Amino acid sequence: MELTKEEESALKGEHGEAMETAYRILVAIGEATNAEKLVPIKWAHLSGVNYNTIGDAGEEFLSKLSQDARVKVMTTLNPMGFDFDSVSKYNLDKNFIEKQQSIKQSYEKMGVIPSFSCIPYEIFDLPEKGTQVSFAESNAAIYANSVAHLKTNKESAFSALASALTGKTPYSDLRINDSPNLTIKMKIDEPNELAFGMLGYFAGKIADNSVTISGVSEMNKRSCKSLCGGMGTSGRCGKFFLGEGKADAEKIDFGKKEMQNIYDELNTSDHGDIITLGSPQLGLEEMADLSSMLKGRSFSKRCMVFCPRVVQEQARKIGYTNELERAGCEILSDCCTCLTPLVDKNEIDSVTTNSIKGAYYLKSSNGVDVNLKPLSQIIKDETK
Amino acid sequence: MTFKVIVKGKASGKILKTNTPINFLGAVDKKTGIIHDKKHDLVGRSIKDSILVFPYGVGSSVGAYTIYSLKSNKSAPLAMICTKADLSVASGCALANIPMVIATEELEKLENGKEITLDTESDKLIVFRG
Numbered sequence: 001m002e003l004t005k006e007e008e009s010a011l012k013g014e015h016g017e018a019m020e021t022a023y024r025i026l027v028a029i030g031e032a033t034n035a036e037k038l039v040p041i042k043w044a045h046l047s048g049v050n051y052n053t054i055g056d057a058g059e060e061f062l063s064k065l066s067q068d069a070r071v072k073v074m075t076t077l078n079p080m081g082f083d084f085d086s087v088s089k090y091n092l093d094k095n096f097i098e099k100q101q102s103i104k105q106s107y108e109k110m111g112v113i114p115s116f117s118c119i120p121y122e123i124f125d126l127p128e129k130g131t132q133v134s135f136a137e138s139n140a141a142i143y144a145n146s147v148a149h150l151k152t153n154k155e156s157a158f159s160a161l162a163s164a165l166t167g168k169t170p171y172s173d174l175r176i177n178d179s180p181n182l183t184i185k186m187k188i189d190e191p192n193e194l195a196f197g198m199l200g201y202f203a204g205k206i207a208d209n210s211v212t213i214s215g216v217s218e219m220n221k222r223s224c225k226s227l228c229g230g231m232g233t234s235g236r237c238g239k240f241f242l243g244e245g246k247a248d249a250e251k252i253d254f255g256k257k258e259m260q261n262i263y264d265e266l267n268t269s270d271h272g273d274i275i276t277l278g279s280p281q282l283g284l285e286e287m288a289d290l291s292s293m294l295k296g297r298s299f300s301k302r303c304m305v306f307c308p309r310v311v312q313e314q315a316r317k318i319g320y321t322n323e324l325e326r327a328g329c330e331i332l333s334d335c336c337t338c339l340t341p342l343v344d345k346n347e348i349d350s351v352t353t354n355s356i357k358g359a360y361y362l363k364s365s366n367g368v369d370v371n372l373k374p375l376s377q378i379i380k381d382e383t384k
Numbered sequence: 385m386t387f388k389v390i391v392k393g394k395a396s397g398k399i400l401k402t403n404t405p406i407n408f409l410g411a412v413d414k415k416t417g418i419i420h421d422k423k424h425d426l427v428g429r430s431i432k433d434s435i436l437v438f439p440y441g442v443g444s445s446v447g448a449y450t451i452y453s454l455k456s457n458k459s460a461p462l463a464m465i466c467t468k469a470d471l472s473v474a475s476g477c478a479l480a481n482i483p484m485v486i487a488t489e490e491l492e493k494l495e496n497g498k499e500i501t502l503d504t505e506s507d508k509l510i511v512f513r514g
Contacts, residue, residue: 021479028478032390032469032486047445054449055414057456061479136445156448158475204442235405235442236470265423360443364410364421 001030001170002037010166018069018165025162026170033153035170042127044071044164045120046112047078047136048157051099052339052365059099059106066106072167076115076124077107078137079281079306079336086332090342112164116334117308119225121148122283134169136160138232139225139280139357145210145239147224151175154209154238174238178210183245186215187255192374196223197356198262199254200230206252207237212245222289222375225280229357266359269369272352275299275382277329277375278306279337279358287315291323293375297383299328304342309333327383339365352378385490387509390474393483394503395462396513400434401496402426408447408472417459435502436461437487437494441473451476463502467491485509 003011011027013020026038048054054062081100082092108114117123118137121144127133129149135141136155144150153174155163163169184203188195196219203211219227231237245251282290287307305324307315312333315321321331335342337358343351343366350369351362359370373381404425406412411421417432431454441447451473454460463483466473477484483504487494494500499513 025475025478028390028474028484029469029471031388032471032474048449050446053409053444053446055453057414057453058449060456061452138443138445141445153471154445156445156470156472156475158448158452158479159471160445162475233407233443236440236468361410364407 001027001035007038016068018065022162022165025158026166026168029159030170030172033170033172035172037171038168039132039171039175040167041132041134041163041169042073043133044073044075044160045078045133045135045137045140046075046107046157046160046164048161049078049103049107049116050081050339051096051103052081052341054103056099059103062103062106066109069110069165071111071164073164075112075164076117076120077112078118079116080104080334081341083332083334091344092341096341115308118280118336119283119308123308123310126150132169132175134160134163139228141238142228142232142240143225145174146228146241152238154232154236173209178239179246180207180210180212180241181246181249182207183212183214183249183251185251185253186213187253188259191223192376193223193226194354194356194372194374195259197226197230198259200227201234201262201356202254202258203240204231204233204235204237207235209237210239210241211237212241212243212249214244216242221283221285226354226356229280229355233357233360263372266356266363267370267372268363269350269371272350272371273348274301275303275352275378276306276337276343276358277303277354279355281336282307282311284311284314287311287320287324291320293379294323294327294383297327297379299383301382303329303382305329305331306336307331307333337362343368352382354378385493385510386488388486388488389504390469390486391477391482391484392504393463393481394501394505395435395483396501397433397435397462397499399437399494399496399498399500400426400429400431401437401494403439405439405442407443408441408450408476409444412450412454414450414453415457415459417454430459431461432459434461435463435465435500437465437491440466440468440470442470445472447472448476448479451482452480455480455482465494
């Protein structure tokens with residue numbers, strides 16, 4: 001990869017240790033993706049916020065980095081482990097809360113907008129089509145490329161951080177034009193969001209950088225986000241196209257058998273002790289949907305609803321939040337189903353959710369069983 | 385064999401090989417290096433101090449932090465050899481200073497359990513020992 005003189009001197013450490021680290025990361029991913037140069041980006045979205053995932057090593061790294069590093073472009077942030085507003089109601093250890101506070105402060109010190117959301121594409125104004133951005137959260141990268149027509153690779157926590165600190169990224173892969181060599185045909189009739197999540201998980205396993213999905217004319221927001229979440233969890237694929245795809249592309253069907261295999265992999269229980277909704281976090285449209293689906297009904301068990309803080313505030317003004325709380329929902333911001341310590345295997349054995357991404361991490365990281373159902377079925381079975 | 389060097393360095397150790405991609409965040413214990421994903425063929429094995437040979441990393445972007453944490457906890461592989469580039473593994477190794485290369489052909493020569501020395505500064509990048 002060709003570097004300018006300025007970039008070379010930053011890599012040599014002449015602009016400080018933080019810049020040297022950032023350029024070392026950019027050069028490694030540039031080499032890995034055969035980039036010829038670095039290009040500017042307008043927006044970085046960072047993952048690596050939850051103390052559960054980055055641990056002491058991550059907390060110490062960020063604390064040291066934030067002593068002199070500052071972001072050069074608009075930078076937003078993924079969810080953390082819990083919601084500071086309600087953390088006292090949970091049985092969380094003091095160390096976790098302190099370390100999470102330190103991580104939050106480090107990012108704020110670097111000039112990052114404390115959005116704590118995995119759906120930046122729903123809560124910030126989108127730049128014009130074709131704009132280069134660096135999104136680390138996998139569902140957000142896929143949504144940005146496939147729906148919002150922005151350009152990003154499926155960034156890592158460190159590559160997006162390096163882009164935030166330098167305002168640059170290697171020009172490679174999905175940032176350049178691409179056309180998928182694989183077309184997956186959706187053969188499920190009237191698919192709900194769970195089917196789309198499983199389609200995404202299936203596609204992620206077999207696709208390379210991008211994939212065409214045929215047999216789908218339209219998706220609602222919930223299904224689209226579920227597809228992005230599922231796809232980001234299982235593989236390296238960072239973009240989907242809807243359509244027929246290239247004539248010579250490999251063609252694979254996603255039918256009942258394929259869907260059953262994914263279901264059997266991720267569904268490990270026929271019931272849940274609690275319900276979680278929101279991975280990805282719910283946007284305003286989904287909060288509105290949920291509140292109308294819950295009219296006159298109440299949950300018979302605990303139901304955690306995860307949404308960005310700004311969405312919670314808007315929903316409160318409109319009145320959705322009142323309706324959801326009346327129905328027994330626990331509304332949480334700044335965190336998400338995925339990897340929150342608020343779902344503790346010492347307290348519960350199983351979770352009912354409609355999230356494929358949530359299912360994967362609830363099982364592998366929280367260590368609880370998962371009962372997968374679409375939202376309509378959850379409401380039918382779990383409310384009165 | 386043909387290689388592309390992503391992160392420079394030198395390491396000697398035993399190959400631990402899998403043909404299944406690794407989701408570092410979901411599948412690897414960042415303190416011990418033990419793979420705890422029951423669906424992964426290396427379940428129960430530790431990647432600590434190995435020369436880890438695998439196709440590529442998948443899943444969460446935070447997997448890069450898992451690699452950095454493994455190194456900080458002295459439970460990281462000594463080096464990684466992948467068949468495809470992925471940004472989480474490349475950036476995680478870059479920050480943690482774990483030598484990493486992409487091998488594009490004749491990967492079958494890298495057999496499980498073989499002792500090798502990988503040196504990105506040497507003409508002969510991989511030397512089989514013993």
